[in-house]
Amino acid sequence: MTRIAIAGFQHETNTFGATKAGFAEFVEADAWPGLLEGEAVITGTTEHNLPMAGFIEATHMDPSIELVPLLWCAAEPSSYVTDDAFDRIADMILAGLAEACPLDGLYLDLHGAMVTESHEDGEGELLRRIRQAVGPNLPIAVSLDFHANVTSDMVKQASALTIFRTYPHIDMAATGARAFTLLRRLLSGGALHTAFRQASFLVPLTAQYTGAEPCAGLYGLLKAPLAGVISADIAMGFPAADIFDAGPSIVAYGENRTEAEAEADRLLAALEAVETAFDPQLLPARDAVREAMAFNGGKPVVLADVQDNPGAGATADTTGLLAALVNERAQGALLGLLDDPETAAKAHAVGLGGEFEAALGGKAGLPGQPPYVGRFRVEALSDGRFPFTGEMYHGSVAEIGPTALLRVVNGGADVRVAVGSKRCQCLDQAVFSHLGIDPAAQRILAVKSTVHFRADFEPIAGRVLYAEAPGANPCRLETVDYQRLRPGMRF
Secondary structure, three states: OEEEEEEEEEOEEOOOOOOOEOHHHHHOOOOOOOOEEOOHHHHOOOOOOOHHHHHHHHHOOOOOEEEEEEEEEEOOOEOOEOHHHHHHHHHHHHHHHHHHOOOOEEEEEEOOEOOEOOOOOHHHHHHHHHHHHHOOOOOEEEEEOOOOOOOHHHHHHOOEEEEOOOOOOOOHHHHHHHHHHHHHHHHOOOOOEEEEEEOOEOOOHHHOOOOOOOHHHHHHHHHOOOOOEEEEEEEOOOOOOOOOOOOOEEEEEEOOHHHHHHHHHHHHHHHHHOHHHOOOOEEEHHHHHHHHHHOOOOOOEEEEEHHHOHHHOOOOOOOHHHHHHHHOOOOOEEEEEEEOHHHHHHHHHHOOOOEEEEEEOOOOOOOOOOOEEEEEEEEEEEOOEEEOOOOOOOOOEEEOOOEEEEEEOOOOOOEEEEEEOOOOOOOOOHHHHOOOOOHHHOOEEEEOOOOOOHHHHHHHOOEEEEEEOOOOOOOOHHHOOOOOOOOOOEO
8 A cells, every 4th residue: 555644734824914823723613624633634624625635535546545644724814823833733743744654655735825933934844844754755745825935945845846726716626636646656756857936026916816817828828838847837926925935936847857947937937027917906995986886787896805805814804995885875785704703792692683883893903993883783693604605615614603794874875794703705605695695686795805706706796896995915015014025026
């Protein structure tokens, strides 16, 4: 039998975020499962659109493979991972590896943009510790997120890397399966010659959408690699991480070094040729609301509150877009998901049909981000546990705590807000439909998401607009006070 250990440790770190990720955040379930150990790694991820699930499914074609599941965990994107959390989880993986030996290979489901209190390159440090423990010869395949800030240490310590190719990330499981393809090649004695390149500029998240140019064309190049290229990927990077290695990168593997280098050069040249085409497409919140109100196409206008996206480490509790909707007297507007456990609890205490005064949101402590003070009517209540129905989070069950649908009573607008007790990116219609609302029947859908919402909301949308309201996920990069980027980086 061929013994392959499998483990996952996922975090996307926004160094401008308000809260850190401690060990408890990796243990608890939210939009994804909580910390899994042993056989639960397999049973707890089966049929999810997760890289781990895709890798496991791909191994089923080979009965000679024995999987040794160690651990899988993820925490909602936030500011730095605490040293305590990183060391504890890394030690759990290392202990599992020691117990599992002898091994023929290792697969790791990582993100690629983890920053800890002590390590700018969290994945590089994890891989360094693992490589020190298992030695230089064990094949290690790693899958990474589309937004990975890939470093030379990641490339050096891993035997093979695969990276998501879609944003929204509908190919997470497929990327795990591609990692198995490369690992199987290594296990059979095949070689992988590596080439790595980093671009000299940052790309705002709103411009990284692969359903439009320039990313559509760039990722189309991956479907027709040069002769002799075994695998090649583009990581667009995570610009909310102020670190030396932030930004887009290329990783290519060839049958020989010359072919790998040529492919990496080709992809880097294509990437740098479209630098000026990466437009963040931001509209001031008030202008975005006015454009949405003027639309008469018969379908909802989706307003993306891109800078308060918890999926990029923001707080999901800023109220700039909500205030714009109310102040402009928007009609048929629905906003979600706003994170405010205090207000959600109050709504549950008041009950359906009840009204109460509240200071909604604005509790994360971000400077200049006040709550929205008003009167609200409770229109629906939920325990916050519901299955996602869209393609991206297929198979996952949300566990976001007490949730409420609140109508803004004062102000003369027709605005409702979905309020939850845990941060959860509004990338799936189930965030609203589990509260008894048909998203397609609304006039305006305001979602706290940057691009992921497009997978499930774009099919019902008449227009999509990026609203520029306050939040900890900066998308107008020229306004960001970067301190740690490598010399010469443009943004």
